[in-house]
Amino acid sequence: MEPPEPKDYIFAQEQRETATINRLFAFGGPALGRWFEQGLRWSMPYVWLGLRIPHERLLKGYNRPPNKFLGDVDVLGASLEASSPEEYQRYHAEAEELFVGAAPGRLEEAVINAMILEGKTKWPPDLSYIAATEVKAAYYSADADLKAAGNKDNGRGQARELCKMGFDRVALARFVVTEPVHVPGHHAWVVAGARSSEAMDEYLEEPKGIRVKDDDPYGTALISEGSVPGKLEHHAGSSTGKWLKNPPENPYKEQATDLRKVIEANLLEVMSKYPVPRSAPVLILACSDNKCGHLYVTGMYLDFMTGESPLPSCPNCGKPQR
Numbered sequence: 001m002e003p004p005e006p007k008d009y010i011f012a013q014e015q016r017e018t019a020t021i022n023r024l025f026a027f028g029g030p031a032l033g034r035w036f037e038q039g040l041r042w043s044m045p046y047v048w049l050g051l052r053i054p055h056e057r058l059l060k061g062y063n064r065p066p067n068k069f070l071g072d073v074d075v076l077g078a079s080l081e082a083s084s085p086e087e088y089q090r091y092h093a094e095a096e097e098l099f100v101g102a103a104p105g106r107l108e109e110a111v112i113n114a115m116i117l118e119g120k121t122k123w124p125p126d127l128s129y130i131a132a133t134e135v136k137a138a139y140y141s142a143d144a145d146l147k148a149a150g151n152k153d154n155g156r157g158q159a160r161e162l163c164k165m166g167f168d169r170v171a172l173a174r175f176v177v178t179e180p181v182h183v184p185g186h187h188a189w190v191v192a193g194a195r196s197s198e199a200m201d202e203y204l205e206e207p208k209g210i211r212v213k214d215d216d217p218y219g220t221a222l223i224s225e226g227s228v229p230g231k232l233e234h235h236a237g238s239s240t241g242k243w244l245k246n247p248p249e250n251p252y253k254e255q256a257t258d259l260r261k262v263i264e265a266n267l268l269e270v271m272s273k274y275p276v277p278r279s280a281p282v283l284i285l286a287c288s289d290n291k292c293g294h295l296y297v298t299g300m301y302l303d304f305m306t307g308e309s310p311l312p313s314c315p316n317c318g319k320p321q322r
Helices: 016-025 033-040 085-099 106-117 156-164 188-204 254-271
Strands: 047-054 072-079 131-140 169-178 219-226 238-245 282-286 295-298
Touching: 016 047, 016 072, 016 131, 016 169, 033 131, 033 169, 033 219, 033 238, 085 106, 131 156, 131 188, 156 169, 156 254, 169 188, 188 219, 188 238, 254 282, 254 295
Parallel strands: 047 282, 131 169, 169 219
Antiparallel strands: 047 072, 072 131, 219 238, 282 295
16 A cells, blocks of 8 residues: 555545544544543444434434534444353453463453454444544644634534433544654654644643533543654554543433434434444444435445545445445
8 A cells, every 4th residue: 555645644634524533433443542431431442333423314203493403423322242241251261261461451352352253242232321422623734833723612512412412421522633744863653742742732722722611511522643654543643632521421311311212213223224243343324415314334344444445335325424
């Protein structure tokens, strides 16, 4: 595979938020796991995720109030579970002697991978817990200028609306990706890490900043992805982040019981049409054609890992995903 050109990186994309979701969430989130497992209980990459799902498709059959729930849910989902506790214990016992003295977590990772590969995932999953994230994406240019960050309130309204849809936890995730630069005499990852930290510092400084209030019903995270020359963001780089406010249990959930039931029913209808997944993350995608309006389930494909191919198109009409 040819090394990427500058135009291939997230910072150069016109649809920067879409590129951020596709590369950093759909790929399985190796750089995001530490942030989202803590805040949203997403054990990446062992998750099912819905990407850019229109509100109207999640709320199909619900009489929506005028001028409400008109956008997309950028990312929603939960961790995958074993088909049963007994199956997990069996796999764990069979693998245990092979990992004596291994680094912490290696045994559990091997067990989970084996179970997913052999179709021992609970499917459709338990939908009693679903978290959601509103994604915003800025970038830090080669000349150290923060761009496209928006104002301090960027994304706050959308995050609050997600709370009113009844998700268990909600996050506003504000990303900043760096333009890769080459600095003679310095290792690319050291440069990426330094620029990632610089981008975060500038983002948080006045007059830019991020508004966070104690009574926000959602959490707010700032995550900075430091890019390196020669490899795209989901292949290599440096990740820095922090929760400016940890996601609380959604105080609106009880008021949104009816909406939540509709969301669960519509997700279950889609998931039930597909066999037990054998890869992770499991993705629910939305067709870009609103007339088609199809939601479909797909796993992770090796060609997407190379960065050369997009996510699978809609099986109903052949159009690309949103």
